[in-house]
Amino acid sequence: MIENKAKNKAMIALKTAKMLLEIKAVNFRSKEPYTFTSGLKSPVYIDCRKLISYPRIRSAVSDFCVVTVMRDVDFEKYDVVAGGETAGIPYAAFIAERMRLPMIYIRKKSKGFGRNVRIEGDLKAGQHVLFVEDLTTDGTSKLSFAQAIREAGAIVSDILCVFYYDIFRHAPTLLAQYGIKLHYLTTWKDVLSVARNEALFDPLTLYEVKKFLDSPLEWSASHGGISDFRYKPR
Structure with a gap:
């Protein structure tokens, strides 16, 4: 049973990575690194928003998301699905x-006007919420969304995303x-694996990407x- 779950997870990871590469949602640029809002320099960038423009791929990814929930949690656990503004909304x-x-x-x-609320839609106290986003880097931005759900009296203990950077060691501990x-x-490691196997980028670029994934802050x-x-809690 455990072995089958692991195989299912690995298959989904590689299939999703391949689809992201196919639609060029993945970008590797080691000579002119990207600069993130945090100030982090990176040779990798991903745009999961592109998925919504490809019906067959977005359908497969959405199915994978539901399978992941059923495999890792429980199909009947949730009462509501929540999306984060803005990229998480279509996936939700x-x-x-x-x-x-x-x-x-x-x-x-x-x-700042009208009802002056953060949550749009009908959420009741005590409901279990599955929070959905397109991607997670180090997890810090998700905590504000989770806080809003909890302040409304609802329960959130699970976040589901299409893509997880999986390179910042503190992220799982922070969320826990x-x-x-x-x-x-x-994750990026799955994307790099597919990119290597299919020779989608030159060796030097792949080498720099590997260095970044191994030590992102040092890179x-x-x-x-x-x-x-x-992360500094507000």
């Missing part, structure tokens, strides 16, 4: 439809401290970016 809609559940979405901050478990389809610092960052 796709998954809520497949799971036959209500959907809500959460703003990054309240509008806030009572949250992360579920995901694929960032050596290319003019930050060398450390920590």
